[in-house]
Amino acid sequence: MTAFQKRLWIGLLIMALLTPLGILFPKLFKAGEAWGEWGVDQVERLVGYVPDGLKKLADLWKAPIPDYNFVGESSSMTSELFSYIVSGLIGIAACVIVFSLISRLIAKAKHGK
Amino acid sequence: MHIPDGYLGPQTYVPLYGVSIIFWSIAQKKLKKQLSLKHVPYLGMAAAFSFLIMMFNIPVPGGTTGHAVGAGIIAILLGPWTAVIAVSVVLIIQAILFGDGGITAIGANCFNMAVVMPFISYGSFKLIKGRAESGKRMTVAAFFSGYIGLTAAALFTAVEFGIQPLIATGVDGRPLYAPYPLSVAVPIMLIQHLVLFGIAEGLVTLLLLKYFLKHERDLVYAIADPSGNK
Numbered sequence: 001m002t003a004f005q006k007r008l009w010i011g012l013l014i015m016a017l018l019t020p021l022g023i024l025f026p027k028l029f030k031a032g033e034a035w036g037e038w039g040v041d042q043v044e045r046l047v048g049y050v051p052d053g054l055k056k057l058a059d060l061w062k063a064p065i066p067d068y069n070f071v072g073e074s075s076s077m078t079s080e081l082f083s084y085i086v087s088g089l090i091g092i093a094a095c096v097i098v099f100s101l102i103s104r105l106i107a108k109a110k111h112g113k
Numbered sequence: 114m115h116i117p118d119g120y121l122g123p124q125t126y127v128p129l130y131g132v133s134i135i136f137w138s139i140a141q142k143k144l145k146k147q148l149s150l151k152h153v154p155y156l157g158m159a160a161a162f163s164f165l166i167m168m169f170n171i172p173v174p175g176g177t178t179g180h181a182v183g184a185g186i187i188a189i190l191l192g193p194w195t196a197v198i199a200v201s202v203v204l205i206i207q208a209i210l211f212g213d214g215g216i217t218a219i220g221a222n223c224f225n226m227a228v229v230m231p232f233i234s235y236g237s238f239k240l241i242k243g244r245a246e247s248g249k250r251m252t253v254a255a256f257f258s259g260y261i262g263l264t265a266a267a268l269f270t271a272v273e274f275g276i277q278p279l280i281a282t283g284v285d286g287r288p289l290y291a292p293y294p295l296s297v298a299v300p301i302m303l304i305q306h307l308v309l310f311g312i313a314e315g316l317v318t319l320l321l322l323k324y325f326l327k328h329e330r331d332l333v334y335a336i337a338d339p340s341g342n343k
Binding site: 001002004005008009012015016018019021022023025026028029030031032033034035036037040043046047049051052053054055056057058059060061062063064065066067068084087088090091092094095096098099100102103105106107109110 | 114115116117118119120122144145146148150153154155156157158160161162164165166168169170171172173174175176177178179180198199202203206207208209210211212213215216217270274281283287288289290291292293298301302305328329
């Protein structure tokens with residue numbers, strides 16, 4: 001790895017450690033969900049009913065770490081922020097794993113020629 | 114901008130899966146043939162960057178949140194087809210592991226953020242930059258490539274939301290999926306991205322491009338010879 005690449009990786013790790021800002025700033029400014037990304041309950045509050053199709057599809061998938069939070073919605077802020085950082089690190093790891101596989105496929109394709 | 118499950122009906126999410134699959138298959142061919150070896154170590158980094166930048170939710174005070182995506186800077190640094198794959202991988206990881214964006218909406222979300230955005234960003238960068246290889250013009254081009262790319266992605270997302278009440282209603286006449294019409298979805302999504310999130314994306318694009326130009330200029334796809342003769 002070149003020194004430049006190493007610096008970028010360190011930058012990415014620092015970013016991961018700073019991700020709690022992405023929870024804290026919205027809290028500070030009393031901002032809610034992104035537009036169009038509401039949960040079923042919130043849709044009901046907004047429009048007065050839950051559309052039938054939406055209700056059917058909404059819980060199709062149970063993600064292992066829903067909302068980057070593996071400690072549950074009722075846990076303390078500190079553990080939520082910690083969970084957010086760990087999710088960021090898991091995200092980095094997942095990207096690295098997937099792209100090391102993809103890079104291998106690309107290398108193989110280039111050699112095959 | 115991550116559309117959850119239930120907001121799009123099958124009439125929308127199935128065709129968008131189709132479109133994304135077409136782009137993925139072209140992209141993987143392009144990568145196998147044309148990806149420059151110097152870019153390989155940066156693929157995982159680019160994806161990780163996009164993943165992380167999307168975690169920085171930016172608040173509209175008292176309202177909603179949004180975030181940058183990073184697809185524009187990835188397209189400028191590594192090429193738009195590489196950005197298609199990098200950002201798609203991120204969106205798929207986010208949907209499967211973290212429930213951010215729906216499983217049925219993976220095609221739609223990838224189309225908006227991993228196809229529309231990198232190509233619009235890359236195109237705007239090239240167009241605004243013209244023949245400039247440095248200086249103010251390049252700075253302006255970098256900012257607007259992020260700004261326009263993210264806003265375009267938001268516009269596509271808003272249209273996908275907004276056409277749902279037109280396409281699918283129940284026997285009672287109420288929408289089956291995303292309930293807001295185009296006249297609500299499009300202005301809200303556009304304004305948020307034009308006023309706030311697009312600016313964040315523009316700054317991220319600009320600052321990172323400056324950093325790469327200063328330290329590793331040869332790496333930058335959008336200004337190096339794309340045929341790889343360099």
